[in-house]
Amino acid sequence: MNLFFPPVCEGCKSLLSDNELLICGACRHDLPVTNFHFDDNEAVKKVLYGRVDLQHATALLHFSKKGIVQELLHNLKYRGHEQIGVFFGKWLGAELSGLKDYKSIDVVVPVPLHRSKLRKRGYNQVAKFGQEIAKALEVDYNDKTLVRQFATKTQVFKSRLMRSDDAKPRFQISEKQRLIGMHILLVDDIITTGATIEACCNVLQEINGVKISVATMAIAD
Structure with a gap:
């Protein structure tokens, strides 16, 4: 072959x-590695400052238009190259598993796709990434409880105003009791304005006693 x-x-x-x-x-x-989780850099938390209460937050890589990270995420998201998610998940999972800040994680939850997008694409580009991190941290992976209500278009190439306008809360929780009192690691492919992560956190925080941390493959410069 x-x-x-x-x-x-x-x-x-x-x-x-x-x-x-x-x-x-x-x-x-x-590859423009951030090292945020090693350097106690709060760049990801600052994107969500005043909007979401996070325990910890990190991103593996910096994203810039026409850069190598864009090519890799496009291959993962639109060309069916799910092994890229595995690659990044094993990489970041190995790093987080050795850090005290992430020892208290109980479950990894991916930002979900709407069912229409999932049918069309055939996979959630974040799934393999999250599964590998869950394996490294030796915790559960839960892709059932957080549900996307509405399908939206990709946010990365929109203006900041368009992103905010198109990113109103669109998630809901099913079976809340499954995550009561847990420390959740919410994972996504990229954080731009933080609107998607914020919307997810807003509904997750409806669950009694939860704490939330965030890990993404990339953060937009």
Whole structure:
């Protein structure tokens, strides 16, 4: 199979060598890693300052238009390359599992897709990412309790005004008792204005005794 369909880098499309997986060494070296969770950087929390009470929050990478992270997220989200979610989930999961701040996590919850989008795409681009983090933290993964009520279009390339206008609360909770008193790690692919995360947190905070932390693959510059 490799003879006819040789593995190529998800970032630059160059051929991968035998010891490279998904991303070539050059692209891996160029990935704009944030190190937020190592440096106690509160950049993600600042996006949501005054709107959501978070325990901890981090993002693995910086996102910029036309950059390598955009290419990787496009491959994950629109081209069916779910292994990218696995790659990022194992990476971030391994880092968070060694940090005291994330030892109290009880469950990982992904930002859900609306059922119409899920049918069309066939998968939630955040699922593999969240599942791998849950494995690393040795906690449950719950994609049933948080439900999206309305389908919306992607937020990344909209203006700030358009994003805010299009991102009104659109989530609901089913079976609230499953998350009572838990420390939830909410995961998503990218945080831009924070409107989606805020909407999720607003309904999750209706559950008695919950605490919420956030982890995303990327944060928009």
